[in-house]
Amino acid sequence: MMNPLIRxxxxxxxxxxxxxRLLQEAASARIVNYDTHQDIIAEGEEPTDVNLILAGWVCRYKHLADGGRQIMSFLLPGDLCxxxxxxxxxxxxxxxTLTPVTVAKISRDxxxxxxxxxxxLTRALWWEVLVTAAIHREWLVNIGRRSALERVAHLLCELHVRQRAVGRVRDGRCELPVTQVELSDALGLSAVHVNRTLRDLRLAGLIDWRDKHLAVPDFEALAAVALFDPDYLHLDHEGERFDAAC
Amino acid sequence: MMNPLIRxxxxxxxxxxxxxRLLQEAASARIVNYDTHQDIIAEGEEPTDVNLILAGWVCRYKHLADGGRQIMSFLLPGDLCxxxxxxxxxxxxxxxTLTPVTVAKISRDxxxxxxxxxxxLTRALWWEVLVTAAIHREWLVNIGRRSALERVAHLLCELHVRQRAVGRVRDGRCELPVTQVELSDALGLSAVHVNRTLRDLRLAGLIDWRDKHLAVPDFEALAAVALFDPDYLHLDHEGERFDAAC
DNA sequence: CGCTGCGTTGAAATTGCTCAATTCAAGTGG
DNA sequence: CCACTTGAATTGAGCAATTTCAACGCAGCG
Structure with a gap:
């Protein structure tokens, strides 16, 4: 199995x-599987390992007093928790977990x-951390200032681009194995309103989401609706300037 | 001047x-002053220095196409940008900048x-980065899922606690040198609604905000309204367990 | 004196939410 | 193979929270 983190x-x-080789070994030592809707680690726990996602989708979330929850990240294969x-x-x-998931546990030591x-490698791993923070910031903009239509479209754009970056898009089609409720928990919207918004996007011919797969026939059009600018994902080989230094 | 970062x-x-001594030197090398409403660094620029705030308040923000903006962080003296x-x-x-600001520029090298x-020191500085990300996550919860009253109260609680952590609270009173518009840009609310919400908090006797200073007579009461739990600020001397290792 | 920035208030409009019901697909057990 | 259950998506109707628009007050300042 090609390690998606390396890619x-x-x-x-x-x-x-x-x-x-080092990464590949680290990612092979201890493999653990989870079912859908399980906690890999709960709020308040003291973590002992870093989790590298090899397959399946994971989310970061917090529960609220009123029973609601906020999802703060979607983590895809190749992401480090x-x-x-x-x-x-x-x-x-x-x-x-949002789906059945396979993770590699990498111990602290x-x-x-x-x-x-x-x-x-240190720099590469910290790059992960900083990009995660950059995504958090863009989500703040998304939830804080964009309309429901823009918000939903923006998240779909992000998930599409992130999957394209790791070779998981074919013909504009990628996985999207989450429910509308989960999307709504990530977007700060009600599930009902997410449903209506998705209908609007579908009727506008911007998306086609079926069978846990999202097809985006015209990415630029969707990005225009979303006001999506992928800069915040820092995907453009920025680190190469460091090669000289290494 | 006692370096607030060290504290x-x-x-x-x-x-x-x-x-x-190292930190103190680094923070003394190149001091720069800014007026209110200036950019220390603009979106898209390539940064060359780390900015350590010595005095004044700074915010992270992004502009939106429609002219609005989203503030993503408030940075206080002692914060590293x-x-x-x-x-x-x-x-x-x-x-x-939100006020006149003094920063120490610390060069990359x-x-x-x-x-x-x-x-x-490396660990301490990365702790900064991770706590910043943790604050971003809590803001996502705040903006995504809490009512306007909770939201405003929560931000005030955070700013109060963060200032207490660096010795900037006396008798429940701390600085709050921002405008209501700036608060609204941080909270994803309209300025008008922030104004009404602040009035409600004031009428409930929970806050007294005048002359750029916030007084919180009963912090627990405000925290209860805000559903505020300071865990996410990770302020409780967590790092001491590392002392043995050093 | 007259700006200008900021805070305040009212009223109307809008967006998104809640509640409730219905459909649909995919199991699951008899 | 059918009846039943369950999780998810969908739709309508009424409602609540928040925004928008507009006006006004007030203080500091050139």
Missing amino acids: KLERFTRLSDADK DLNIFLLRRMDHALG LLQEMLNTDPR | KLERFTRLSDADK DLNIFLLRRMDHALG LLQEMLNTDPR
């Missing part, structure tokens, strides 16, 4: 064969060793 | 005298050297 990190920086375990003792949010010995 | 980082980990300059080439957001030579 993604190579967008950012070139990795040596040794880097890749808790690089913060080195510094923050307790999880201030939970990680839950192993990761620490990788970070100590491999500066290029 | 804050010591909440997280103990710093040696050498660490502190762009630790990401090592990895992300272009700013995906701007940093603007100097910071890089500090990170290379001082692992404890």
Whole structure:
């Protein structure tokens, strides 16, 4: 199995064969499977491993007092969950599966060793952390300031682009194995309104979402509705300027 | 001038005298002043320095096509702005002043050297980055799922607690040198509605905001309205467990 | 004196929410 | 193979929260 993390990190920086071997080993040591709607780690727990998603979709979320929840990230194959375990003792949010999921557990100690010995890999992994924060910021804009139509379209654009970045889009078609309720929990909208908004996008011919797959016939058109600008994903091989330094 | 960053980082980990001297030097090298409503760095620019705020309030924000804006962070004295300059080439957001501001510019090279030579400081600085991301996540919950009253109260609680953490609260009173419009830009609400919501909080005796200063007579009461739980700020000396390792 | 920025208030319009019912597809057990 | 259940999507109707528009007050300042 080609490690999807390697593919993604190579967008950012070139990795040596040794880097890749190290990552590949780390990602093979301890594989764990989860069913749909399970917590990989709950809010308040003390994490012991970093979770690398090999297959399936995961979300970060928090529960609210009134029973609602807010999803703060969608994590796809190749995404790394808790690089913060080195510094923050307790999880201030939970990680839950949206589909059946396979993760590789990378222990603190192993990761620490990788970070100590491999500066290029260190940079690549911190790039992950910073891009995650950049996505959080764009979500703030999305939820705070955009209309429901723009909001839904924007999230669909993001998920489409992120999947394209790791080779998971064919003919404008990618996975979208989440429910409308889950989308609404991510967007700060009601499920009913998400449903109506999706209908509007469908009627406008902008999306075709069926069988857990999203087809976007004209990405530019959808991006225009969403006011989507992919800069915040920092996907354009920015790290290559570091190669000289390594 | 006591460096407010040192005070804050010591909440997280103990710093040696050498660490502190290093930080103190770095924060004295190049001091720059800004007026109110200036950009310290604009969206799209390539940052060259890390900005350490010594005095005044700063915000992260993005402009929208329709002229609106979303504020994504409030940065207070002792906060560090762009630790990401090592990895992300272009700013995906701007940093603007809310008051007259004094910052210390710490160059890439100097910071890089500090990170290379001082692992404890490195950890402390990354703690900054992770806490910033944690605040972003809580803001997502706030904007996505809470009512206007809860939302406003929650932000006021956060700003109060963050200032308490750096010794800037006396008798329940702290600075709040922002306008209602700026609050509304941070909360995803209209300025008019923020005004009405503040009136409700004032009439309920929960806040007293005048002359750029916020007084909270009964913090627990305000926190109850806001559903505020300060865990996400990770202020409770979590890093001490690392002392053994250093 | 007359700006200008900021705060305040009222009234009308709108967006998105809640409640409730219905459909549909995919199991699951008898 | 059918009856039943369950999870998800869909639709309508009424309602509530928030926005928008518009006006006015007030203080600081050139």
